[in-house]
Structures are given as C-alpha cells and as structure tokens.
Amino acid sequence: MQKANKTSLQYVGKPIARVDALDKICGRARYVDDLTMPGMLYGYTIRSTRQRAKIISIQFPALPADVVGVTAKDIPGKNYVALFNTDQPLLAEQVVNYIGEPIALLAGPDMEILKELANQVQIEYQEIPSIDNLEESLVGNKPPIFGQDNVFKSYAYIKGNPAQAFATSPTVISGTYRTGYQEHAYLETQGMLAFPYQSGVKIIGSMQCPFYIQKGIAPPLNLPPEMIVVEQAVTGGAFGGKEDFPSLLAGHVALLALKTGKPVKMIYDRHEDILCTTKRHPSRTIHRIAFDQQKRLTALAVDIVLDGGAHSTLSQVVLARSALSAPGVYRWANINLQARAVATNQVPTGAFRGFGAPQAFFAIEQQMNHAAYRLGIDPYQLRKINLLREGDATATGQVLKESVGVEKALDAVVNKTDFVQKYWNYRQQNSQTGKRKGIGLAAFFHGCGFTGKGEELIKATATVDYLPSVGLVIRIANVEMGQGMATVLRQVGAEALCIPLERTHILGPNTAEVPNSGPTVASRTTMIVGGLIYQCCLDLKQQIGMAAEAANFAGVAAQKLNPDEHISATRHYRVPPDVVWDEERFVGDAYPVYSWGAVVVEVEVELLTYEVTVTKLTAAHEIGKAINPILVEGQIEGGSLQGLGYASLENLVSHQGQLQQVTLTDYLIPTILDTPEIEPIILEEPYSLGPYGAKGVGEIPFVGIAPAYVGAVENALGTEFFEIPLTPEKIYRQLHTHTEDRS
Amino acid sequence: MWYEKIPFYAPSNLSEALALCQELPDSALLAGGTDLLVQLRDPNDKVKALINIAGLPELQTIERLGNTVRLGAGVTFSRFLQQGADFFPPLTEAVRQLASPSIRNKATFGGNIVNASPAADTLPPLYAADAVVILQSIHGKRRVGLADFILGPKRSALQTGEILIQIEWHVPENYIYYYRKIGTRRALALSKVSFCGLYLPEDKTIRLAYGAVGPTVMRALAAEARFSKGDKESLLAEVTEMVQPINDQRSTADYRRFLCRQLTSEFLTRIS
Known part of the structure; x- marks a missing residue:
C-alpha cells in the first residue's frame, strides 16, 4: 500500500463530525421500534423459569382467533441456531438449560393480551440437578x-x-x-421485525452482523440463505451484544412471520434484555x-x-x-x-468489547503489579525490562515486524502522570483517617481483526461503484452502531479518490444488496474493510487510466464516463502470505497486527467507607493511524469509562441461575458524575497494510482499565486484590478478614 | 399504552380530591409519579383509578415560621431546593443527592414518604427532626409522628380516603449535623446506607437515624441515650446491635453494619 504523504491528506486524520449525528440528535433516525407495517403483529416470548429441567408438557390456554402460539414442534427445519456448533436450540424442546431460555412464542395484535396469555401457558417440568458456576x-x-x-x-x-x-x-x-x-447496557434494547418476503422472509432489526443472521437461521427455517433477506435498522449501541444474539431473536420473529403470514415485531424491554441476552x-x-x-x-x-x-x-x-x-x-x-x-x-455468555482479552489482561497485569511490589521495583520499570519490542517474537512465536507502539504508549502515560514519583510517594502514606491516594498502571495489546484463521475463513468482500452523477457508492455488510464506521469509511473513500465527502455514500447493510464484508466485530472494520475500500478505489483509478497517486479522479471520470455510466471494483481480503497461524499447535501469527495501549488510573480511597473516587485516567493508544481523531478520542473515553464500570461497580451475580440485578436500578453503570477527567493520547506507528496505516481502536480502550484501577487501589491501601468488580464491599471484606497488611 | 386503560381523575382542589379518594378505595394518588408509574407496570398491581394531585394548591406550602417548617406534600424536590434550601441543611443535602435532576423536578416529599421505602432519601433527616405528618380525609385531619406513620417496606398508616397533606417539624437551636448517603454511584443510586446525626448543644443530646438497614428508617434511641455517658465504644456497639441490614442486590449486611458504625463514629468525632 502506498504511504500517503501526511501533509496532502484532506479527509483522513481530520476530526470530521459523525455523518449520522444530525439524524440521531433530531430524532429522525428510525430504529426498529419506530417501524410499523400494515397488519403488523407483536411477538412475545415464553421463557423457562427453571435453571435446568426436562420439559414434560407445554399447554397453551385457549387462544383467540387472532393470536398464534408456536413451540419447537412448529420449526420447519432443524432446531438450532447455526454458529460454530449446533447446540443452541431456536426454542427449547426436551430440556431447558437456563432461566430465561425461550420455550414458546406468541404473536398477536395486542401486546397486553399476549402478556396475559403468556402468563396462562402451563409448562410442566422435571428438575435436573443444575450446574451453577464454572467450578461446579x-x-x-x-x-x-x-x-x-x-x-x-x-x-x-x-x-x-x-x-x-x-x-x-x-x-x-x-x-x-x-x-x-x-451487561452491555446498550441504549437500544434488542429488537427485530420480520415479514414474508418473496418466497422467503425479510428481517429488519438492531444488529452487528447481517450475514450471521442469514446463516444462523437458515437451518431452522429450512430456507436457502438467500431467501432470508436481512437488513440492519439504525442500531443504538451494541458493544458485542448484538453479534450473535440477534440470530436467535431474528429466528423467533421469522418463525412467527412465516406461521402467521404477517409482519411480526418483537422488542425486548430492559428487564427481558438483561435477563436473557448474552453477557x-x-x-x-x-x-x-x-x-x-x-x-x-x-x-x-x-x-x-x-x-x-x-x-x-x-x-x-x-x-x-x-x-x-x-x-x-x-x-x-x-x-x-x-x-x-x-x-x-x-444465560449464555458471548461477545463483549475486548472479547476475552480483558479477563486475561486483568490477570497478567495484576501479576505484574503484585510482582513489582514484592520485588521492590516500580511497576513501570518492571514492565520496561520485559516489554515486547519490534523484532521480538510473541508467546506464539509471531515476529513483530512493524507498528509496535507499546513502549511509546507506556512512556507516554508514565511521563504525563509523573507515575513513578507518585507511586513511591503514595506507598509512604500511613494515615488511618481521611483519604489516601493511589496510582495504577497497565499495558496491553489488542489483536486487530479475527483471531487466527478467522479472516481467511470469512474472505471479506467489498464492492465500490462510481457514477459521475452520484459519486462513490460503498457496498459492504458492516454496520454503523454508534462507533462511527459510516463516517470513517467514507473518509477513506473520499481521500483515496480525492472527492468531496458529500460525494461518498454507504449502502445500508442489506444481504440482498451488499457483498459479505464480514461482521462488525473484532476491531476489524477500519483496518480490514477500510483496506478493501482503499484498494477498490485504486482499482477504479486504474480502470480510467489514472495513477494511484493522481488527484483529479472526478475530473478524469467525468471525461471518460457518461453521467450515469458506472464503474465498479470488488476486492476480497487475503491474509498476507507471511501471516501463518497453526491452530492445532497454537503457534504462529495469531493476528495480522496489534494495537497497543497503556493506561494510568489515579484514585482517592476514603478510609471511612472504602469508597473509591477516580480522579484522573490517562490512556495512550497506538493505533497506526487515527482516520478520525475525534472519534478515536470518543472510543478511548467511552471504552475507558465502560472499563471503570467493569472494574469497580458493575456488579451482576447469579443466585441459583437467577440474575440478581435485572433492572437498571440494580445493575448500575457509571453516570457522568462518576466520570473522571480522561486524557486520551493517540499514538501512530503506521501499519503498512492498513488504510493510511490504520489498525483497530474499537475494543482496546476497554482492555486494560481493570488492572490499572485495581493497581491504584492497591497502591493506596497497601493490600493485594484479586477480583473485579472491586466494590467497597469487597475491599471491606478483604481488609477485615485478612489481618496481614503488606504496607 | 397500558396506562391509558386506567381511569384518570383530575380534581382541581383538595376537597374534590378527598371526595374522590373516599369514593374510589382502589385508586392511587398520582403526584410526581416517579415511583408509582414504575410500580403500575407490575401486572399484579390492583390500582383501579388514578387521582392526580400534582400541583394541587393546598399541597404547595413551603414555609418556615420561627423554628417550625411546614412543607406541603406536593412540593417537588426541585422547588424545595430553590425555595427552602436554607430551612434545614441536612434535609437539603439529602435532597441534593436524591436521584437525578429530572426526577427531582417531578417527585414530591409526600410521595417519598408514603412510598415508605427503607431507603427513602428524605427520611433520615426527617426522622432525626422528629417530623410529624398531617393526614386529611373528608372526616377531618390528624397528626401522626413520622416514625409511627411508616410501618414497614411500602406500608404506612395512611387509611382509605386519607391524603398526606403536610410535613411539619421543629428545627432545633444551634444544632450540628452530619449527613451521608452511601450509594453505588454518584447519581441515580438507591442508598446502601444513609445516615443523619444531629447534635443538640442546648440539651447535650444526639439523634441518630439510619436508612436502608431495616424494614423502616431507624432511630437508634438506645444509643442516643448512651451519649451522655460519654462512652463512644458502647454507643457504637449499641448502634451495630440495633441495625438489621440484609444482603441484597445492592450491598452486603456486614458492609452496611460497618458503615453504620463508621458514619456514627465520624459524627461523634465531629461533635466532640
């Protein structure tokens, strides 16, 4: 890929306002709950009240003529939602395995009546001993x-x-x-609308991965995938929660739509959403x-x-x-x-920003914080001694050839916060009243794109069209869900062709109209799909006889093409030949490239109550190239705050299979008053295969917050902690049941 | 929507409201609605009618005459913060930390009291002030001590046909207070524990009120009585004996008991 001359960039690297912002602020954006159709019915789900049981019988009450009830017996195809395995039924048939598992569905014109009928459905169970937690x-x-x-x-x-x-x-x-x-706590709960369409079904809803839905529900509906048309509605946040779960919900509305022959809409309320969607x-x-x-x-x-x-x-x-x-x-x-x-x-757990990395980094970075304490060295120095640098090999033997910004990130946050000085100063605190200060550090990476062979299997495809009368039309399956995808990818297209941003367009994701560029997950959209769009734009230039660097694309195209004549380019993602992953032996290049980060959290702990206040959060992220810096800062601020919630207060526990915090009154996420000053630092070590050097940024801001937070509390109190969320209750329990104090 | 199916009455004055209240025993009074509208979503709720008392002029009193404060039950928290913030600072602090600005714009003192939550934010300062509530029906008025009025979670001594119209209390002379609400976050959080301590230097007594550690807000009367003996440890032991915190979705019993002790101790330190 050509290295762009920095000074010549017109759109890339500019803090351009989100193209979807005005519609959302003005209330014009149409979410799935805003959509209605003539004759539309509502759907309602009847769920398991048992943690684990055999279903002996399901008895519906007498249903009015305009209400339809379905169970697993009404599934025309195979009763599973296709993903990696086939173990998740569309509707539980012989057994239920969690409280909230869907068993039966109702569709009818009046939601209140559906709820009353749902209460009258009799399900006879026979209990099976349940497995409560991972130890069991x-x-x-x-x-x-x-x-x-x-x-x-x-x-x-x-x-x-x-x-x-x-x-x-x-x-x-x-x-x-x-x-x-x-819990993801996206603003918009899950929702889906389906109706009979051509000889199959069309589904419109809140989602990250239109093609996952198509593939996932083809077996139960017994339809060829192409007869299931999936279209994304405006989506109000997802964070991974709308990666796999929407396939189950889409299967439910599609089943009801095909059974009734009418449009059916199902919108979860917050309680249902927290109770039964992934975590x-x-x-x-x-x-x-x-x-x-x-x-x-x-x-x-x-x-x-x-x-x-x-x-x-x-x-x-x-x-x-x-x-x-x-x-x-x-x-x-x-x-x-x-x-x-x-x-x-x-309840099944699933994708959530960070995707398994936050748990792992919590452990390793806490180990490093604890090791620094016991070795009598500051946590920064200990990390510096052991850090991966360009040319080093990762644990799986991947040689890091380029774009390795972890040391830069670490130095940036440490210097910015005067970390080392504060760390040792706070260690000397011995007051038993009032407040103590603490400072904590973590360093981390996030692999960009799918793990291992994932990108090879998906073979992402993107298409662009150019018409002199319209401009650039980008056709991809990736979704705008609040992260800024629609803005960033148009910036890439506008830059590559040197045309105004207003002359670029993204076709709304619809499986009948766009190629499968893969799901909107894994910090892959900007780097992988943005890279394909960039390559497609160079192909367009070539088609009209222009050099890749030449600027006047619109002018040349206007000469060579009629106004409504279009040219088109399609690219398939190919894993670079030197990226080789051996899944069996767990050896090789696990990701094409990594984004790198470091974060410092500063806290005050009130000794009277063990309440912790975060006073400052400083986060440096090396992401190759910030296509849109203000959106990157937004990702850093939002991911950091979500990480603080995870580390400190988002307490969600299950008792005998029943989640205990199933409303936003009991499951609390940080408010603006809980938000500290967050200082984002963007670092750029270009990745040669990313568009304008870009890597991923969607997840990494979350990944290392928890150990930096807990490290700061440890620095204040002189005690080691091993569990998040680290609530005041847990601090109290630890300090009052363990007598040894390491300070 | 579901609430459109519930008959809705909008009396224009208190006597109309009292008459409706008498006529419609299965009705609920709607003031701010910030608790009621959430509760009505429960399909098991038996409310047959709503009587809107928001804005009734007879419930808008907000005055301090000498040492006596009178608050109409319909006074919203936002209005109190604008017009009564200097009446009784411990209550003002509690109201400032209550919920969020939008809820404070709608929610009323009367509603917070009759909802009878053990975690109600206004109650610890009002218990510490020995507040009295004034109840009215078509048959007349009666005055009941706040601690006698509230019987348990969601239960009060309000009788069919009665409306809580006013709250009244005497602000002591030269008192020193300490108020803390411990919640999971800084706004829109229900209390894990709330505490109000008052020191009355004229008669050298204290009053201690605790929220969210029992079926109602609790006054630690036995501990208060020990204050004159000057034995802080035994007073604190009395407090931790008295409170009845539970493990629930918000906190743990042992941490709540610890907080009661800590906050009481801090109060005692501040007045010594």
Missing part, C-alpha cells in the same frame, strides 16, 4: 450440559521448559484472579510467573477458565483471544498454558 462445571459430578465433560473448547500448549524454569527462578508470583459478568464471560485464572535475578520474566503458567453459560455460542473464539492475551505484552521463553470454556446452567 469442572468438578463433573452432575450430568454434563455439553459433550462428556462440559468443556465447550480448550486450548493448551507448552513452550520451552516451564517446569525447570519455575524450579530455578528465584522469584515466583502466584495468584488466582476472578472477573464477573458484565461478558465470568472468569477464573490461576496464574504463576517467575523472574530471574535481573527481574526478567522466565516462565509463565496460566490456567484460564471462562463460564460460557448454557450454550456454546461464541465461547470458543472468545477463549482463543483470552489464551492469546494471557501472556500480556512481555517476552517469554517458557510457557505452560491451558484455557477452557465450560458450560453452566446460566
């Missing part, structure tokens, strides 16, 4: 939910000779780390690291377990990212790694 799942003394051993997926590898390295290293740091559920995987990580005399890391032993809930959904790929993130940003000669995702009788 591993014990294996109850009938397995998945396979023979409850393990959805496991990865394991040994590198070097870890046993010998641990035996001969003078310092070994151990810990068991736990992380909790997290971030809870985790337990048993971790050991060893150091030599020079404080160099010598060995890593890590055992990660993720709670995948009742069905496998995306757990295997979430787990792969956990396993690949587990070694952190450090060099290792000896590793013993095991990672498992296990089944429990809980």
